[in-house]
Amino acid sequence: MQGTSNMSLASVQASDAPVDFGALRALVVDDYPGMRNGLRLTLSNFGIIKVQLAANAAEAIFQVKSKPYDLILCDFNLGEGRDGQQLLEELRHSNLISIETVFMMVTAESYYEKVVATAELAPDDYMIKPFSAALLCNRLECILQRKRAFGHVYRHFLAQELEASIAACDELIRGKPKYVVDALRFKGELLVTLGRFEEAEALYQQVIAMRAIPWARLGLARSLHLQKKDEAAEEELRDVLEHVPEMVAAYDLLADVCLSKKDAPAAQAALEKGVTISAKTVRRQQKLGEIAHINGDLDTARTAFSNVLEKGRHSIFVTPADFGNLCRVQLEQGDLKGVADTLKINKSTLQASQEGQLVMAVTQGMAHTRTGNLQGAAKALDEAATLRASGTRGDAHLMLDLAGVCMAGGRHDEADGIVAEVARNAHDSEALLAKARRIYDEAGRADAGASVLASATSGVRKLNNEGVVLAQRGDYKTAVDKLLMACSEAPYNPRIMMNAVWVILKYIDQVGMDEKMIEAARRYLEEAERQAPGHPRIAGLRMNLKEMENRFGIQRKAAG
Amino acid sequence: MKFDGTDLYAALIHELKNNLGLLSMTIESIPQQGETEHDAAVDAARLLCQSVVDRLQQALLIYKAINQPIQPAIDAYSPHDLVRETKDRAMALARGRIHVEAALAQDVPAIWFFDRDLIEMALINAIHNSLANARSTIRLEANMKEGCLALTVRDDSDGYPEDILASVAANTPCQSTGTGLGLQFSRVIAQSHDNQGRQGELRLHNDQGAVFCLLLP
Numbered sequence: 001m002q003g004t005s006n007m008s009l010a011s012v013q014a015s016d017a018p019v020d021f022g023a024l025r026a027l028v029v030d031d032y033p034g035m036r037n038g039l040r041l042t043l044s045n046f047g048i049i050k051v052q053l054a055a056n057a058a059e060a061i062f063q064v065k066s067k068p069y070d071l072i073l074c075d076f077n078l079g080e081g082r083d084g085q086q087l088l089e090e091l092r093h094s095n096l097i098s099i100e101t102v103f104m105m106v107t108a109e110s111y112y113e114k115v116v117a118t119a120e121l122a123p124d125d126y127m128i129k130p131f132s133a134a135l136l137c138n139r140l141e142c143i144l145q146r147k148r149a150f151g152h153v154y155r156h157f158l159a160q161e162l163e164a165s166i167a168a169c170d171e172l173i174r175g176k177p178k179y180v181v182d183a184l185r186f187k188g189e190l191l192v193t194l195g196r197f198e199e200a201e202a203l204y205q206q207v208i209a210m211r212a213i214p215w216a217r218l219g220l221a222r223s224l225h226l227q228k229k230d231e232a233a234e235e236e237l238r239d240v241l242e243h244v245p246e247m248v249a250a251y252d253l254l255a256d257v258c259l260s261k262k263d264a265p266a267a268q269a270a271l272e273k274g275v276t277i278s279a280k281t282v283r284r285q286q287k288l289g290e291i292a293h294i295n296g297d298l299d300t301a302r303t304a305f306s307n308v309l310e311k312g313r314h315s316i317f318v319t320p321a322d323f324g325n326l327c328r329v330q331l332e333q334g335d336l337k338g339v340a341d342t343l344k345i346n347k348s349t350l351q352a353s354q355e356g357q358l359v360m361a362v363t364q365g366m367a368h369t370r371t372g373n374l375q376g377a378a379k380a381l382d383e384a385a386t387l388r389a390s391g392t393r394g395d396a397h398l399m400l401d402l403a404g405v406c407m408a409g410g411r412h413d414e415a416d417g418i419v420a421e422v423a424r425n426a427h428d429s430e431a432l433l434a435k436a437r438r439i440y441d442e443a444g445r446a447d448a449g450a451s452v453l454a455s456a457t458s459g460v461r462k463l464n465n466e467g468v469v470l471a472q473r474g475d476y477k478t479a480v481d482k483l484l485m486a487c488s489e490a491p492y493n494p495r496i497m498m499n500a501v502w503v504i505l506k507y508i509d510q511v512g513m514d515e516k517m518i519e520a521a522r523r524y525l526e527e528a529e530r531q532a533p534g535h536p537r538i539a540g541l542r543m544n545l546k547e548m549e550n551r552f553g554i555q556r557k558a559a560g
Numbered sequence: 561m562k563f564d565g566t567d568l569y570a571a572l573i574h575e576l577k578n579n580l581g582l583l584s585m586t587i588e589s590i591p592q593q594g595e596t597e598h599d600a601a602v603d604a605a606r607l608l609c610q611s612v613v614d615r616l617q618q619a620l621l622i623y624k625a626i627n628q629p630i631q632p633a634i635d636a637y638s639p640h641d642l643v644r645e646t647k648d649r650a651m652a653l654a655r656g657r658i659h660v661e662a663a664l665a666q667d668v669p670a671i672w673f674f675d676r677d678l679i680e681m682a683l684i685n686a687i688h689n690s691l692a693n694a695r696s697t698i699r700l701e702a703n704m705k706e707g708c709l710a711l712t713v714r715d716d717s718d719g720y721p722e723d724i725l726a727s728v729a730a731n732t733p734c735q736s737t738g739t740g741l742g743l744q745f746s747r748v749i750a751q752s753h754d755n756q757g758r759q760g761e762l763r764l765h766n767d768q769g770a771v772f773c774l775l776l777p
Contacts, residue, residue: 128677
């Protein structure tokens with residue numbers, strides 16, 4: 001053996017404090033009973049004895065809801081139903097597990113390992129089967145030490161103190177070279193959430209200068225897209241995909257980029273590629289269906305919407321609107337039997353919610369209108385009217401379909417009312433307004449339609465614009481009045497609500513705390529998020545709201 | 561039902577991998593009893609099982625690499641963690657029969673960019689070779705060489721035979737079984753790591769034993 005004097009044996013040992021494995025609560029998810037027990041045995045080898053078992057995603061979600069876990073060890077392949085990646089996405093999106101919970105994916109094939117490793121929402125680590133207890137123990141120790149190092153980052157993040165969370169990332173970047181890249185990655189996501197896209201772009205460039213790793217290139221493309229630099233974003237994404245074709249998140253982003261370049265066929269092509277790699281993701285199928293529908297590719301739309309229902313059984317991402325989407329395409333294809341089958345197969349699911357019942361009524365109304373069964377259509381419309389009177393609403397497309405059936409049945413006032421409501425709440429959506437105009441054109445009421453749409457949108461638009469201009473001039477009091485009025489006219493319009501929250505916070509900043517106002521801001525922000533989940537402005541507004549509450553020492557009431 | 565040959569093999573291999581995993585978990589759970597005869601037999605079984613697992617993973621990867629080049633999933637990892645983890649795995653495989661030591665040069669940075677799973681597979685492969693041939697000691701080293709991270713496995717065996725040294729140095733295919741297969745695999749992995757025009761390398765030489773070195777740019 002050669003003597004190597006500049007080497008130190010000590011540095012090879014774990015430097016941080018040891019992990020207390022006995023205290024960890026673990027959940028093992030695997031569809032194969034033998035493997036479940038094997039994994040439990042493996043965990044017990046290094047002292048993890050508080051272990052629960054689940055055979056599939058549904059069982060795992062049930063267990064996680066009933067008690068918290070520190071570690072979830074999950075096989076990627078869970079047989080029929082959702083896979084491990086979908087389970088992870090559902091758990092994180094619905095906040096069933098905290099960012100502090102360790103989620104480790106077990107994969108059998110190195111191909112899936114890559115799909116998992118390059119996923120937008122990556123697990124904390126993944127293990128390739130088969131592996132030894134010692135290896136799992138080692139990996140787990142590394143993750144737990146990393147989570148410990150990120151303690152401040154996570155604590156601020158969980159308290160929605162994003163600025164402080166970024167500061168904590170900066171501290172890690174300066175002081176913990178081992179976690180530099182992890183901290184940069186987390187900080188990049190925070191910057192994007194806060195709408196600081198230029199800084200995010202610079203950060204990803206900084207990572208790429210070290211090494212052009214795929215997630216950094218995806219982050220760069222996203223920051224470019226959010227700054228409307230779509231040409232550069234597309235170039236980056238196409239190049240990434242050439243190197244890492246299994247990076248599904250890049251196809252999703254590429255579709256967004258193509259859409260913003262008004263190239264719907266290219267967006268569809270991107271999503272179709274993503275779907276061939278990972279077909280089970282509900283939201284990708286939903287988007288593919290919507291875009292194929294816009295492109296008039298009814299076969300693809302139908303397949304995608306069918307997949308949403310089939311692959312997304314029990315998924316939290318499936319809503320009654322998805323049943324309506326499939327039926328709409330089936331109707332456009334003239335496949336009345338298909339529509340009847342869809343409603344029949346899913347009857348109990350649809351009847352379980354008011355929105356589901358509305359989907360059924362509207363779809364039946366459309367089907368009856370098509371076959372000339374006016375009596376049936378009228379009955380369906382009555383049902384829909386009753387549901388609406390009790391406050392039930394559907395997605396905008398469904399409501400416009402309802403308006404179409406009303407119009408075909410001669411119920412013009414009802415139709416105009418529905419269209420006006422949709423238009424008020426989507427005054428800036430070209431696609432929806434165009435669909436509304438088409439319905440009037442087909443009914444031979446183009447002029448009536450133009451006036452309904454104009455009066456519905458102009459009121460809201462005017463109040464909104466006035467409010468924004470007043471706010472820019474610093475007259476927050478009058479701006480708040482205008483936007484609150486706009487909100488009461490368009491109670492589901494996310495843009496109006498976000499503007500209202502913004503001016504309310506400006507107003508409070510100027511004149512001091514107003515309990516009623518801040519309560520309204522909270523309510524509008526919640527509704528805006530329901531209507532436009534993941535909208536880039538929401539996180540920033542939530543942070544401003546939080547800062548305002550902190551400044552005036554208000555404890556946020558439990559969300560009710 | 562008609563079986564496509566490829567599907568059948570894929571399903572079979574999937575099942576075999578699961579069963580091998582279970583077998584290795586089961587063997588790991590057999591406690592040592594302090595009786596040499598019993599413990600030695602269990603140890604031998606464990607080692608053999610682990611080496612079957614490692615060989616199978618290699619073989620699958622090489623099989624894939626025939627049709628398409630290996631695309632490593634490169635990310636930032638800690639060489640320190642890698643060395644510690646590999647040393648732990650080597651010690652578990654050696655169970656005191658062979659002494660395993662590890663050392664990191666001070667200039668090895670906190671993070672480096674590589675595919676952790678592939679690199680670890682290549683190192684473990686070298687360790688299997690050394691466990692079979694070393695007299696008493698295996699040494700794992702990490703240091704910086706020519707701007708690359710150099711990961712080295714040394715032993716005190718008789719060293720590599722001339723034909724293997726020659727074929728790795730000449731970048732020609734080695735014999736396709738046993739040691740040769742594993743080294744070919746390690747070379748493919750090293751070469752799949754490239755950075756700014758510089759390709760990774762596998763270097764072998766003999767220096768009071770066999771020296772296996774991966775250079776990662």
